[in-house]
Every structure is written in structure tokens, then in C-alpha cells.
Amino acid sequence: MSEILLSGISKDFNNKKVLKGINLSVQEGQMISLLGPSGCGKTTTLKVIAGLIEPDGGDILMKGQSILSTPIEKRGTVIVFQDYLLFPHLTIRQNIGFGLKMAKADKNYREDKVQEMLDLMELKGQEEKYPNQLSGGQKQRVALARALAVEPKVLLLDEPFSNLDLRLRETMREFICSLQKKLNITTILVTHDKEEALMISDKIAVMLEGEIKQFGSPVDLYENPVSEEVANFFGEANYLTGTIEKGYFNSSIGKFQTHINHHSSVRAMIRPEKIEISSQMYKTGIKGTVIKKRYAGDRVHYRILLKDIELKCIAATKEIFHIGQEVSLNINGNNIVFYEG
Numbered sequence: 001m002s003e004i005l006l007s008g009i010s011k012d013f014n015n016k017k018v019l020k021g022i023n024l025s026v027q028e029g030q031m032i033s034l035l036g037p038s039g040c041g042k043t044t045t046l047k048v049i050a051g052l053i054e055p056d057g058g059d060i061l062m063k064g065q066s067i068l069s070t071p072i073e074k075r076g077t078v079i080v081f082q083d084y085l086l087f088p089h090l091t092i093r094q095n096i097g098f099g100l101k102m103a104k105a106d107k108n109y110r111e112d113k114v115q116e117m118l119d120l121m122e123l124k125g126q127e128e129k130y131p132n133q134l135s136g137g138q139k140q141r142v143a144l145a146r147a148l149a150v151e152p153k154v155l156l157l158d159e160p161f162s163n164l165d166l167r168l169r170e171t172m173r174e175f176i177c178s179l180q181k182k183l184n185i186t187t188i189l190v191t192h193d194k195e196e197a198l199m200i201s202d203k204i205a206v207m208l209e210g211e212i213k214q215f216g217s218p219v220d221l222y223e224n225p226v227s228e229e230v231a232n233f234f235g236e237a238n239y240l241t242g243t244i245e246k247g248y249f250n251s252s253i254g255k256f257q258t259h260i261n262h263h264s265s266v267r268a269m270i271r272p273e274k275i276e277i278s279s280q281m282y283k284t285g286i287k288g289t290v291i292k293k294r295y296a297g298d299r300v301h302y303r304i305l306l307k308d309i310e311l312k313c314i315a316a317t318k319e320i321f322h323i324g325q326e327v328s329l330n331i332n333g334n335n336i337v338f339y340e341g
């Protein structure tokens with residue numbers, strides 16, 4: 001049974017459909033990302049789960065029971081916003097204990113729990129300081145400590161890394177991932193950062209214009225996007241048109257073996273890094289000429305011209321090709337994703 005299940009959740013704001021029937025099933029202990037561009041409805045979805053926004057339609061079940069009419073503080077969910085919303089006039093200790101105080105938890109229990117959180121979040125020595133005396137990463141750990149102190153069943157994180165600089169972002173990402181696994185807490189994280197979602201999630205829900213377009217593992221989403229819309233959102237893609245016949249995809253640049261057998265006209269999607277480039281002019285390779293090159297340190301982005309088609313290719317920097325160079329391309333048919341043409 002799902003820890004949390006959204007079924008047909010809809011929400012309009014000023015006659016604009018912001019959520020158009022969201023379905024999502026999250027299992028206990030999973031880390032899920034809601035990934036989508038700004039304004040697609042990610043935060044609204046989190047707020048609906050937390051009880052901060054009432055949906056117009058649909059239901060939310062927690063372990064099979066509807067929580068729609070359950071008050072916010074009894075839902076077992078807690079939301080951490082990107083700007084942390086710490087209380088500036090309270091010390092770190094008081095901030096962390098705030099939720100427990102509101103819940104009228106016993107004083108001894110509260111003190112023990114705050115201590116446990118200070119240890120868990122590596123905040124020892126900071127307890128009597130005020131939020132403005134802490135770094136961004138420390139503030140975020142205080143916000144997490146305050147959220148986790150009340151032992152929620154579901155942790156909701158809204159863009160948790162967006163206010164941190166690049167290095168701190170990586171450290172906090174690692175910290176939150178290992179904490180989430182250690183506590184085995186069901187977590188839904190909102191992000192617009194694809195790489196972040198790919199790196200930290202058990203599953204990703206791609207959200208575009210108020211709808212979940214695909215829900216799957218990071219590998220599935222990147223390697224087998226269900227539509228061109230999802231493929232384009234996730235990264236760069238090359239498209240070729242052609243037909244599939246007897247297990248082969250026939251296109252203007254060549255014939256590729258595929259596992260698909262039915263006859264049809266298709267559009268084929270190939271990720272730029274799935275194309276192998278070589279300076280060796282193999283007989284089986286597809287001949288092309290490098291016409292553009294962008295060096296990015298750990299990789300190089302190329303444009304390769306083949307007859308009248310330009311392909312985007314991304315390669316490691318082991319061998320760097322120059323503009324005008326004749327190269328040979330190799331594409332494995334298993335790395336081509338097909339959409340109906």
C-alpha cells in the first residue's frame with residue numbers, strides 16, 4: 001500500500017487550471033522528486049499534500065485513509081520551504097523545539113528530542129545562536145531539524161538547495177540523501193533542476209503545465225521518455241524521421257537494428273551522448289564533418305553535419321575533434337527511442 005497517494009487532484013486559481021488531475025503514488029521510505037519548470041504547479045502540489053491549500057477535486061490517501069479533512073497538524077506531513085522560514089528572534093534550540101512546543105510535548109521529551117536533532121544535524125555548539133548568526137547550510141539543517149523533530153511520516157521539501165551556492169548544494173544534497181535513507185522517511189522534493197532530480201531520487205514525476213507527464217526511475221525517464229515533450233524537457237535530443245521494417249529502422253543517415261518489429265513511420269530520438277564519435281573512418285560508421293564545437297571542460301558539445309542533417313553529439317575530452325574534421329559516427333539501435341511519426 002502507498003504511504004501517500006494522490007488521486008485526481010485538481011486546483012484552479014483565478015479560473016486558471018493549475019493542477020489538472022494529479023495522480024501520484026509514493027511508497028514508504030521513497031525519495032520522490034516533483035520536477036518541472038517554474039509555474040507548473042509543483043509547490044501547489046506540496047501545499048495540497050501538507051493541507052495548506054484545499055484542492056478543488058480529487059483525494060489524498062495516507063496508508064489508504066483519506067486525509068483531506070484531517071487538520072494540518074495531524075496529517076503527519078511537514079513542509080520545509082526554500083527560504084527556511086526560521087524564527088529570527090528564537091535561538092536555534094528554540095527553533096528546533098518549536099513544533100514540539102506547539103504540539104504540547106512533554107518538556108523532558110522535547111529537550112531530549114532537540115538534543116537528538118542537534119546531534120543528527122551536526123549542529124552541536126550552535127544551539128544558543130540566532131538564525132542570522134548561521135551559514136546557509138546550517139540554517140537549512142536547522143529547518144530540517146525543526147521539521148523532523150515532530151517525527152513526520154512524510155517530509156515535503158520545496159527547492160531545498162536553491163538558496164545555496166554550488167559547493168554547499170552538493171554537500172547538502174549528500175547530507176539530505178543519507179539522512180533520508182538513514183531515517184527511511186518518505187520524502188517528496190520539489191525541484192526544477194534535472195540533474196539534481198536524476199542524482200537523488202528513487203523516482204521522478206515530471207510535471208508540465210499542471211500534469212504529471214511521466215513517473216519513473218531516473219534511468220527510465222532519461223533513457224525512455226514517453227513523449228518528445230518529456231525527452232526535450234530532460235535534455236538535448238536529436239530527431240530523425242524514418243520507418244521501421246522487419247526489425248530495422250531506416251533513415252536518411254542509415255539503417256539501424258532495433259528490437260521493435262511492427263511496421264510504422266516513426267520519429268526517432270537519440271541523445272547526443274549516445275552517439276560515438278571516432279577519427280577512425282570505420283566502414284560501418286556514418287561519415288560526417290564537425291561544423292561546431294563547444295568545449296565544456298569535462299565534455300565537448302559538437303554539431304556534426306551528415307549530408308543535409310545536423311546531429312548534436314556530446315563526447316568526453318579523451319580525444320578532441322576540430323572544426324572541419326571528418327569523423328565517423330556509431331549509433332547503437334538500442335539507444336534509439338521511437339515515437340509514432
Ligand SMILES: Nc1ncnc2c1ncn2[C@@H]1O[C@H](COP(=O)(O)OP(=O)(O)OP(=O)(O)O)[C@@H](O)[C@H]1O
Binds near residue numbers: 013036039040041044
Ligand atoms: N495562492 C495563489 N493564488 C493565485 N495563483 C497562484 C497561487 N499559488 C500559485 N498560483 C499560481 O499557480 C501556478 C503554479 O504555481 P506553483 O507555485 O505551484 O508553481 P511551481 O511549479 O512551484 O513554480 P516555482 O518553481 O516557480 O515555484 C503559477 O502560475 C502561480 O502563479
